[in-house]
Amino acid sequence: IGYAAFSQCSSLETVNIPDSVTSIGNYAFQSCSSLQTVSIGNSVTSIGKFAFQSCTSLESMSIGNSVTSIGDHAFHGCSSLGSMSIPDSVTSISNYTFYACSSLETVSIGNSVTSIGGRAFRECSSLETVSIPDNVTSIGGGAFESCTSLKTVSIPDSVTTIGGYAFSRCTSLETVSIPDSVTTIGVDAFNGCSSLETVSIPDSVTTIGY
Secondary structure, eight states: TTTTTTTTTOOOOOOEEEOOOOOOOOOTTTTTTTOOOEEEEEEEEEEEETTTTOTTTTEEEETTTOOOOTTTTTTTTTHHHEEEEOOOOOOOEOOOTTTOOOOOEEEEOOOTTTEOOTTTOOOOOOOOOOEOOOOEEEETTTTTTTTOOEEEEEOOOOEEEEEETTTTTTTTEEEEOOTTTOOEEETTTTTTTOOOOOOOOTTOEEEEEO
């Protein structure tokens, strides 16, 4: 499906992408404001940048196990999206992927993901819990910034870097466990976490802020 193929088709409500399709191009369904459900076939390997950006009515999205890459801003501003399951085939979550998905309450991150990009979940204000899989080595800058409903975060032993503003203004965050693998915590990583009572910084951390 090519570049901007269905962009701004404002009355489109449902999309079923067959198994014959292998890629969804950049901006393919951007600003399809009435789009509610999308089913992606089992042969799609890539979802392009801005592919579903500003699909404000999108509530349901099924991603097959063939998908290996999801582009920057792919679901940015999908404000009705309530849950998302990222399959094990995906190796990284790009920058701004779910930025401002304000109804997103739960997200399941596949075990093959090694990095969470900058501002990937920023302003997902309904997100309460997130489980970061054991293969993730870096959490990008602002990755969970302003996730105001986020209460607990479990950071696995594989993570070495927590980027700047990663959890900034997560005003409901009560507990966070930083493992011994972490060596760097970026500037303002937990700035404005007004509910955070205790945090233990391991001896492995050599840099806090910059």
